[in-house]
Amino acid sequence: MxxxxxxxxxxxxxxxxxxxxxxxxxxxxxxxxxxxxxxxxxxxxxxxxxSRSARALSTGRARAVGLVLTREPDLIGTDPFFPAFMAGIESVISESGDGLMLHVTSPRNEMDTYRRLVDDQRVDGVFLTDLRVGDPRPELLRELGLPAVAVGADDGVEGIATVNLDDRPVVAGAVHHLVGLGHRHIAYVAGPAEYLHAQRRLGAWRDALAEAGLPQGPVLPGGFTAEGGALATQALITRGDRPTAIVYANDLSATAGMAVAQEAGLRMPDDLSVVGFDDVPLASWTRPSLTTCRADAASWGRAATRALIETIEHGTTPHVELDPAALMVRDSTGPAPARP
Amino acid sequence: MxxxxxxxxxxxxxxxxxxxxxxxxxxxxxxxxxxxxxxxxxxxxxxxxxSRSARALSTGRARAVGLVLTREPDLIGTDPFFPAFMAGIESVISESGDGLMLHVTSPRNEMDTYRRLVDDQRVDGVFLTDLRVGDPRPELLRELGLPAVAVGADDGVEGIATVNLDDRPVVAGAVHHLVGLGHRHIAYVAGPAEYLHAQRRLGAWRDALAEAGLPQGPVLPGGFTAEGGALATQALITRGDRPTAIVYANDLSATAGMAVAQEAGLRMPDDLSVVGFDDVPLASWTRPSLTTCRADAASWGRAATRALIETIEHGTTPHVELDPAALMVRDSTGPAPARP
DNA sequence: TCGCTCGTTTAAACCGGTTCAAACGCGAGA
DNA sequence: TCTCGCGTTTGAACCGGTTTAAACGAGCGA
Structure with a gap:
């Protein structure tokens, strides 16, 4: 009763x-x-x-989408992208009463997680984030027949919807900003080379320098981590030809880099200019506040979700291009020091 | 075929x-x-x-748990707790092949989200986080008959499992640390008063001061935000009787507070000692590095999930107490300045 | 009045599992 | 040889929807 x-x-x-x-x-x-x-x-x-389950059983649709968050356990929580991205997803799926299945996994178990997602038929489609060079996932999903949208990939992925935001303009903008301030010796602290987006940011930096007629500065790996940023910075500032500006692949590396530079007695932006990427909540509250690039993760989430739903419902694979990120100029960048 | x-x-x-x-x-x-x-x-x-759906239909179990993340849209991403918490959840549910349904919602829609979660029968139980004073959710869930575990609540919640971590020892530890350094005038920048955990941290600070035989320092609201921390700090350092140490309800407020204090010419820890809460990834990379309190969010997630599963499967409502947070002493705390 | 549409409604099969009472087969004890 | 009991297996109902082909009934033209 x-x-x-x-x-x-x-x-x-x-x-x-x-x-x-x-x-x-x-x-x-x-x-x-x-x-x-x-x-x-x-x-x-x-x-x-x-009843959801009854409907799911007879229609064959789970009315849910899946997001797999692949991170080494200790790096979970360092990425400002996902919470906002998930909020964007939610804002779209909640309109139709759909749900988001989240799976946090380590790189080792990633493929299994996707397989299980398919086997279980718990989702009607998945987001593919952090695409890597030679990533096996698009192939796997196409094979398994699970609709997917690749986030942050150009449309090279056959048969899969993509939502992309071109990092090039904003990285170029950052370089121009530095060049305009008189910098001629600009280094780069990169993210893990396996990520497509890390590669693209690095490429954009290279192109921007070339376009400005400047020599390629040194590139060091920062791994998107604080420790990596610190190590890279340490190496950069103790070089004979110390760069006057460093562009970092993300804010975490940049902030750690600033700490190391300050520790070494450098003043910013007087001795060294620093640019980050992400615009984490704390970026305006470091000393000096961090000049960085801001992408709207929530709107990525919304766009990716719409594209995914379109793939699920009509089998089409749209390729969406988002508004480029914005350069947030703050106090960590300033005129290049006079040449000694 | x-x-x-x-x-x-x-x-x-x-x-x-x-x-x-x-x-x-x-x-x-x-x-x-x-x-x-x-x-x-x-x-x-x-x-x-x-088939999941077929099993769900005949057994009546969705084999998934729900997490509702309630935040004002612009505050999403400032909380370091959730990613690690979710990773902890996942590590337990993945053993049994269960899933996590995530819902990101704004405070306005929170109750609706829970109702829908129940109506849809998409989850077998939910996590209740960020409990507030007079929170209507425990009552709602009991009424609706959805198993739940309250995270960060003492066992006062009737008929609902709880997983709690007592903040008091670590807050007391922070105060003792400051008192040992000679501080006598210690202020507090609090989190939103509606949260139980914010209340408890504040209470712990009060008790620790009383126990040390010190007068209650000023308490200002920081709202867990950078802006709030900045404003509160501004107010504190321009007072006649400027405190020599400030305890903040979280690292975001603390970091912004440090920036403001530095801006005002105060040196840390020489002129002012600062303690945060959370131990965000950047805490060791601010200048000075931030003394703060670290709780293991992943183990919260694991414990909460186990308690929830127990409730779902056996109808019992365990009350679990976790290991207290640890004080991470760094460079933002030091000997109190000599009285002028 | 008969036959035909056309709009509305329905019976029954189906989705893919779970569950329970009943049937079955077989060896042991009477 | 017949019965009983036990371990094993199964038919059929059930979970709560969706879907399709067919039935229904009213209106209309011939």
């Missing part, structure tokens, strides 16, 4: 068949207006909500 | 009934060893995975 009402209860109360109730629920044409009214009233009176 | 195999296919191949296959799948006793073997072989040969 405290049992949830089923479609049969509604049908009986409304004096129609279950099929009719189902038709009304899915507003299918061909049901008389008066009947619709009766069914709706009955459903309302009983407080009936159709 | 490219159709997924069903239990019927396995049954046919193994030469048994569907019921038998089901028994083997759920390792129910009463199936001859040889038969089990045949069924397993058949399932393996066909690559059969039972």
């Amino acid at each position: 405290a049992r949830r009402p089923t479609i049969a209860d509604v049908a009986q109360l409304a004096g129609v068949s279950r099929a009719t109730v189902s038709f009304v629920l899915n507003d299918r044409p061909g049901v008389a207006a008066a009947t619709q009214e009766r069914v709706r009233a009955a459903a309302g009176q009983l407080g009936w909500t159709p | 490219a159709r997924r195999p069903t239990i019927a296919d396995v049954a046919q191949l193994a030469g048994v009934s569907r019921a038998t296959v089901s028994f083997v799948l759920n390792d129910r006793p009463g199936v001859a060893a040889a038969t089990q073997e045949r069924v397993r072989a058949a399932a393996g040969q066909l690559g059969w995975t039972p």
Whole structure:
């Protein structure tokens, strides 16, 4: 009696068949207006909500999308992208009452996680983030037939929707900003080479320097981590030809780099200019505040979700290009020091 | 033909009934060893995975847990707790092949989100985080009959499992640390008063001061935000009786506070000592590095998940107490300045 | 009045599992 | 030889929806 009402209860109360109730629920044409009214009233009176599992079973759709967050356990929480990205996803799927299945996994288990996602049929599609060079996932998903949208990939991925934000303009903008301030010797602290987006940012930096007619500065790995940024910075500032500016692949590296430089007695931006990437919440509150690049992760999430839904429902694979990131100029960049 | 195999296919191949296959799948006793073997072989040969939705429909269990992340849209991403917490959840549920449904919502829509979670029967239980004073959610969930575990609540919540970490020892430890350094005038920049955990940290600070025989220092709201921390700090350092140490409710406020203090010409820790809370990844890379309190969010996630599963499966409501947070002493705290 | 549409409604099969009462086969005891 | 008991297996109902082909009934033209 405290049992949830089923479609049969509604049908009986409304004096129609279950099929009719189902038709009304899915507003299918061909049901008389008066009947619709009766069914709706009955459903309302009983407080009936159709059972997800039953619908999933007969329609074959889970009405949920999946996000796999692959990180080494100790790096979880260092990435400012995901919370906002997830908020963007949610804002779109909640319109249709769909859900988000989240899986946090380590790189070792990543492929298994995707396989299980498919086997379990718990999601109708997945987001593919942090694409890597030679990434096996697009192939795997196409093979398994699971709709997917690649986030931050240009449209090179065959048969998979993509949502991309071109980092090049903003990286170029950062370099121009530095060049305009008189910098001629600009270094780069890169993210892990396996990531496509890390590669693209590095390439953009290279191109921007070339375009400005400047020599390629040194490139050191920073691994997107604080420790990596610190080590790279240490190496850079103790070189014979110390750069006057460093562009970092993310804010975490940049902030750690600033700490190391300050420790070494360098003043910023007087002795050294620093540019980050991400615009983490703390970026405006470091000393000096950090000049960095801000991408709108929530709108990535929204766009990616719309593209994914389109793939799921119509089998099309749209390629969406987002508004470029913005350069947030703060106090960590300033005029290049006079040449000694 | 490219159709997924069903239990019927396995049954046919193994030469048994569907019921038998089901028994083997759920390792129910009463199936001859040889038969089990045949069924397993058949399932393996066909690559059969039972359909989640079908199981969900007949067992009434969704095999997933829900996490609702309630934040103002612009504060998403400032909280270091959740990613690690989610990783902890995942590490437990993935053992049993369960899933995590994530919902990011704003405070306005929070109750609706919980209701929908229940109506949809998409989860077997939920985590209740960020409990507030007079929180309506425990009552709602008990009423709706959805198993839940309250995270960071003492066992006052009737009929709901709790997982708690007592902040008091570490806050007391921080105060003792400051007192030992000679500080007598210690201020507090608090989190939003509606949160239970913010209240408890504040209370712990009060008690620790009282225990040390010191007067209550000023308490200002920081709202867990950088801006709030900055404003509060500004107010504190321009007071007549400027405190020599400030304890902040979280690292975000503390870091912004340090920036403001430095801006005002104060040196840390010489003129002012600062203590944060959370130990965000950047805490060791601010200048000076931040003395703060570290709780192990991943182990919260694990403990909370185990408690939730216990509630779901046995109807019991365990109350788990976690290891207290640890004080990470860094460079932002030092001897109190000599009284002018 | 008969036959035909056309709009509306429905019975029944189906999705792919779980579960329970009943049937089955076989060896032991009477 | 017959019965009983036990371990094993199964048929059939069930979970709560969706879907399709067919039935229904009212209106209309011939």
